[in-house]
Amino acid sequence: MAKLTLVQSINRALAEEMKRDPNVILLGEDIGKDGGVFRATDGLLEQFGEDRVVDTPLSESALVGAAIGMAAYGLIPVIEIQFMGFIYAAMEQLVSHASRLRNRSRGRYACPIVIRTPYGGGIHAPEHHSESTEAYFIHTPGLRVVVPATPSDAYGLLIASIRDPDPVLFLEPARIYRAIKEEVSQTDPVPLGRARVVTLGTDVTLIAWGSMLHPTLAAASELQERGIQAEVLDLRTLSPLDTPALLESVRKTGRAVVVHEAPRTGGFGAEIVARINEEALLSLEAPVERVTGFDTPIPLPRQENYYLPNKSRILEATLKVLEF
Amino acid sequence: MAKEIVQSFQVEFLQILDEGGRCDEDLLASLGEKEIRGFYEWMVLIRTFDEKALNLQRAGRLGTYASVRGQEAVQVGCGLALSKIDWFFPAFREPGISMIRGIPMKMIYQYWAGDERGGAIPEGINDFPTAIPVGTHIPHAVGAAWAAKHRKDPIAVLVSFGDGATSKGDFHEGMNFAGVFRLPIVFLCQNNRWAISVPLSRQTASATLAQKAIAYGFNGIQVDGNDVFSVHYAVAQALEHARAGGGPTFIECLTYRLGDHTTADDATRYRSAQELDQWREKDPLKRLEEYLERKEIGGESFQEKTRESARQRVSQAVEEFETTSDADPLDLFRYLFSNPTPELLAQMDALRKELKDRPPGR
Numbered sequence: 001m002a003k004l005t006l007v008q009s010i011n012r013a014l015a016e017e018m019k020r021d022p023n024v025i026l027l028g029e030d031i032g033k034d035g036g037v038f039r040a041t042d043g044l045l046e047q048f049g050e051d052r053v054v055d056t057p058l059s060e061s062a063l064v065g066a067a068i069g070m071a072a073y074g075l076i077p078v079i080e081i082q083f084m085g086f087i088y089a090a091m092e093q094l095v096s097h098a099s100r101l102r103n104r105s106r107g108r109y110a111c112p113i114v115i116r117t118p119y120g121g122g123i124h125a126p127e128h129h130s131e132s133t134e135a136y137f138i139h140t141p142g143l144r145v146v147v148p149a150t151p152s153d154a155y156g157l158l159i160a161s162i163r164d165p166d167p168v169l170f171l172e173p174a175r176i177y178r179a180i181k182e183e184v185s186q187t188d189p190v191p192l193g194r195a196r197v198v199t200l201g202t203d204v205t206l207i208a209w210g211s212m213l214h215p216t217l218a219a220a221s222e223l224q225e226r227g228i229q230a231e232v233l234d235l236r237t238l239s240p241l242d243t244p245a246l247l248e249s250v251r252k253t254g255r256a257v258v259v260h261e262a263p264r265t266g267g268f269g270a271e272i273v274a275r276i277n278e279e280a281l282l283s284l285e286a287p288v289e290r291v292t293g294f295d296t297p298i299p300l301p302r303q304e305n306y307y308l309p310n311k312s313r314i315l316e317a318t319l320k321v322l323e324f
Numbered sequence: 325m326a327k328e329i330v331q332s333f334q335v336e337f338l339q340i341l342d343e344g345g346r347c348d349e350d351l352l353a354s355l356g357e358k359e360i361r362g363f364y365e366w367m368v369l370i371r372t373f374d375e376k377a378l379n380l381q382r383a384g385r386l387g388t389y390a391s392v393r394g395q396e397a398v399q400v401g402c403g404l405a406l407s408k409i410d411w412f413f414p415a416f417r418e419p420g421i422s423m424i425r426g427i428p429m430k431m432i433y434q435y436w437a438g439d440e441r442g443g444a445i446p447e448g449i450n451d452f453p454t455a456i457p458v459g460t461h462i463p464h465a466v467g468a469a470w471a472a473k474h475r476k477d478p479i480a481v482l483v484s485f486g487d488g489a490t491s492k493g494d495f496h497e498g499m500n501f502a503g504v505f506r507l508p509i510v511f512l513c514q515n516n517r518w519a520i521s522v523p524l525s526r527q528t529a530s531a532t533l534a535q536k537a538i539a540y541g542f543n544g545i546q547v548d549g550n551d552v553f554s555v556h557y558a559v560a561q562a563l564e565h566a567r568a569g570g571g572p573t574f575i576e577c578l579t580y581r582l583g584d585h586t587t588a589d590d591a592t593r594y595r596s597a598q599e600l601d602q603w604r605e606k607d608p609l610k611r612l613e614e615y616l617e618r619k620e621i622g623g624e625s626f627q628e629k630t631r632e633s634a635r636q637r638v639s640q641a642v643e644e645f646e647t648t649s650d651a652d653p654l655d656l657f658r659y660l661f662s663n664p665t666p667e668l669l670a671q672m673d674a675l676r677k678e679l680k681d682r683p684p685g686r
């Protein structure tokens with residue numbers, strides 16, 4: 001079996017879903033001949049033709065807005081927004097319409113669209129190309145927010161997102177598009193709303209998603225060398241959150257650290273801490289720590305490494321929780 | 325090489341029945357007396373529905389409502405030109421078009437009374453619910469037209485909005501998509517000259533709104549929006565053009581909002597009584613009545629009978645609306661996703677318990 005990168009497994013999932021269901025249609029900027037700026041749609045134009053792999057005008061709001069009308073009509077549009085930093089032009093369509101259509105029409109119209117967009121720093125890109133602002137969208141009722149961290153999950157979660165009857169924001173960790181390769185034996189969808197225990201442990205729970213999973217795993221492996229068994233949880237779906245998986249792990253370990261690269265204040269880590277406190281406070285041996293980006297815009301590439309959480313920050317926070 | 329003109333454009337204005345009663349009978353030729361009577365009956369019904377809505381609001385029986393008074397010709401001309409298989413995307417001042425499309429008046433009252441069931445478009449009617457954020461529904465209509473073209477369905481899509489919407493990005497982005505992909509869509513602008521208190525002159529420096537279509541590669545025309553015949557003619561032609569694969573059309577209907585923006589507005593703060601009086605003279609209903617009288621269409625008692633029948637239908641709708649029991653509060657959670665998330669189910673349970681202990685409204 002061939003080893004795939006994360007971006008290749010996305011390409012494969014798109015191709016297979018398009019083959020399975022003629023209603024699936026891809027829309028975006030530069031996704032045709034160019035195959036997408038990260039090549040996620042490479043070769044799909046040749047395979048499926050320009051009626052199903054459509055290069056659109058440079059127009060994020062109309063892209064998402066048109067997808068809403070298409071979806072109501074019966075198609076399944078999968079949109080690529082080139083970078084998360086460019087999604088804000090479509091914010092009104094996502095927040096006021098895509099997420100509300102089923103509810104405001106009392107179920108008459110569904111909105112099965114997928115909005116794929118690369119997110120996050122560490123790719124040495126210009127300004128506005130490294131955003132990680134998932135919290136805006138998690139805060140929006142009616143949207144699902146999915147973030148794969150491995151090629152297998154990228155494949156299975158994308159399949160599940162395309163088949164989901166409601167709108168899904170699918171955040172692709174640009175930093176690890178090509179950083180890891182693995183055999184993707186996954187053929188089934190990975191159900192949305194389920195976290196994955198990546199490493200089992202008993203001493204502390206480390207909670208991460210997307211590209212932050214990897215420095216978190218590196219920290220866990222270093223802890224293991226010191227005799228500390230960290231359980232690493234990859235949330236995979238941020239909305240809806242797999243609260244039972246979170247609580248089960250924290251009840252076992254009594255300690256937890258949440259890692260995300262988004263800014264700290266109002267970040268999703270706060271929600272995770274709140275849920276732990278609401279349901280598992282008496283299991284806790286220490287306050288839950290957060291390792292996050294700063295409350296500043298993500299800096300330009302020369303300084304982004306100061307901003308992004310890394311292995312040593314995760315280790316430091318974990319030791320603090322363990323030594324409390 | 326000297327300068328030369330590489331492109332030049334013209335914008336047509338269409339008027340079939342003018343304010344003085346002069347009528348272009350050739351353009352009217354396809355309409356029979358029965359159809360013309362139908363135009364009148366719908367216009368009266370919409371006016372009656374609208375007046376009743378304002379009364380209900382004043383009596384505290386309806387929430388904020390956006391009156392359509394003065395724009396009945398656009399509503400009827402457009403509504404009757406659409407065919408059942410077409411799709412329609414309203415903004416928030418199209419109760420008339422919605423009624424013609426088959427949406428029960430009761431539901432329109434429900435929506436403006438704050439009952440979400442008013443947005444539950446019945447099966448078989450290809451309409452979207454009301455879109456409050458101005459112009460944001462334009463891309464939805466574009467998407468539906470795109471999907472129809474993708475599936476080779478011989479239908480057209482019509483999206484309606486006001487002059488204010490032409491300042492929004494979604495209007496321009498949607499028009500651009502429609503032009504690029506040559507979609508089967510009609511953009512219907514009800515230019516009623518006021519976006520709440522901001523006059524047309526503050527929305528645009530263009531001489532017409534119709535000309536904006538030219539920049540997107542398709543035709544834009546201006547019609548007398550207080551002449552139901554003009555609107556019907558232009559919309560029917562544009563829909564046919566769209567269904568036949570000819571692409572989009574933009575129709576600017578020149579009309580006037582005789583009422584306030586909504587019941588929460590007071591238009592005397594920003595526009596003159598003189599201007600209002602001038603437009604009252606151009607009332608679309610009055611113009612059609614004069615035509616009917618001149619042509620002796622429907623006989624003497626036709627107008628009065630029509631008004632009486634409209635009053636009865638509206639009373640019945642109000643009765644249905646007011647005797648509908650309240651929606652189940654737990655519906656809050658039922659329609660957001662195809663399957664409610666665990667969090668939603670937990671929140672639903674919490675509300676269910678609360679309702680058991682403490683009946684609603686206490």
